[in-house]
Amino acid sequence: MTKRVESKYKINRRLGVNLWGRPKSPLAKRDYGPGQHGQRRKGKPTDFGVQLMAKQKLKGYYGNIGEKQFRKYYFEAVRRKGDTSENLIDLLERRLDAVVYRMKFAITPFAARQFVNHGHILVNGRRLNIPSYSVRDNDVIEVREKSKQLAVVLDAAQSSERDVPEYIEVDHRAMKGRFVRSPKLSDVPYPVQMEPNLVVEFYSR
Template sequence: MTKRAESKYKINRRLGVNLWGRAKSPLAKREYGPGQHGQRRKQKPTDFGIQLMAKQKLKGYYGNIGEKQFRKYYEEAVRRKGDTSENLIELLERRLDAVIYRMKLAVTPFAARQFVNHGHITVNGRKVNIPSFLVKDGDVIEVKEKSKQLTAVLDAAQSGERDVPEYIQVDHRQMKGTYVRAPKLGDVPYPVQMEPNLVVEFYSR
């Protein structure tokens, strides 16, 4: 197992949730945290602990985004008009790697990030290899022609683990899709409950 896969599974166990809703989650076998202290009885979390957990879940879900970058998303969400927690979800769902994951062109957010990094994706006909690139409404995202027959892409597209949400249109025969609109929190198919309002409380302390 790769270090990336190991760290991914540790995120699940540390947070105590099947973050991506996958059948392979280690929580199916071990419902406790990693390490020698993982089986200790859990204490009732403080308000700070609850807010921190909400932040860690959201960061982890999108491929374990770094703290510096995640805080920038929060600051941009505050700057924009409207509900800050909804703005934060919108920014995260506009990330190119998140869009690739939603389009079912990769089995996990980690795989989506790697797929973009390796230059397999175009946006409006131009190659983009930056996973954090923010997609706009109406943008056309496509797998490069020479990459359309990659086993990993075909397996992801045919997977029955997830459905493509309504705010994205996809043609898996052409490996091409359109980002229709930004979603609201209720539109995003999270396998576990996300609480961006607690993330906002965490940063606004």
């Protein structure tokens, strides 16, 4: 499991956006960065700064993926045919923890990663505990029978904070869903604007 030495909500404050669209975000009270220098005035960012911010937003959104792994996603996106930025989004949305989050089996990407790590998820009937596992079209993802009545799962499924996107089908009564197809950037319900094209520019410098 990736070590994170910082609070997930500090990511929100550092980037200046409510990254997951949650009402608990500290930006509601303090719309400046964390730390003693958080309220300093910031000058106009450079092109590098804009690209770096786009990368940090996308990386942070998926549970603050490590730099080494995120760079691998970029190289895989370049290797594939088609638009690199769309390929990058497709790869990220196929992560098992991202799919669990999209299906509303967990309330946050961080909770989804932990949920997968602890072995609560089956893929095509097989128990998997690798959050970065890449889900394929028509794979069936479900919560283990023993875990279906966990309060955290029921609370997430009943949450009205977000909807399940069209490229995923889910039955919350059975706690089972299916990854239907590759998503386009416009299909993904990000609460904030994501700019994967700037991420591609950042790595291609």
